[in-house]
């Protein structure tokens with residue numbers, strides 16, 4: 553990063569502090585996306601999931617972060633997009649959140665356009681505990697349809713949809 557504060561001039565490197573500021577400004581405007589999956593800790597309650605969602609909606613909308621969060625059979629999958637510094641700083645917090653484990657970041661990209669511009673944060677409460685079986689199947693169908701209709705423009709979004717489809721293809725365990 554420091555090297556960027558030097559500009560070459562007549563075979564010399566001239567120190568240019570204004571470049572430091574410029575680069576750091578550019579960094580905060582660079583659009584970034586990342587996607588990860590994780591496992592909820594055992595016995596995570598619906599109330600705790602709702603809590604995550606509430607925090608996410610409030611913080612993300614105030615910080616220009618969009619994306620999608622899916623919760624299915626104790627697995628989370630999330631894609632985030634927005635200003636690079638904000639997204640990476642948020643991801644650091646999410647990674648250390650004790651409500652989930654095995655956080656696996658599987659793709660990240662610098663991007664020029666959002667793939668989820670209208671979604672504050674979408675969450676699908678896919679669980680047979682809280683929904684009837686018919687609604688549950690309908691949710692899955694809707695998600696699959698959404699994945700098929702989506703036109704991802706970066707590798708991270710492509711992998712997010714692919715992974716999400718794989719996640720929801722696992723059959724749910726019957727609740728006793």
Ligand SMILES: Cc1cc2nc3c(=O)[nH]c(=O)nc-3n(C[C@H](O)[C@H](O)[C@H](O)COP(=O)(O)O)c2cc1C
Nearest residue numbers: 604607608609611612628630642645646649651652
């Ligand atoms: C699966 C999962 C997804 C999360 N997604 C977001 C999110 O999109 N935005 C957000 O602000 N917090 C999200 N959180 C909550 C953060 O991990 C963290 O609790 C929150 O940013 C508050 O951080 P703080 O307790 O350090 O203030 C998520 C947590 C989990 C477990």
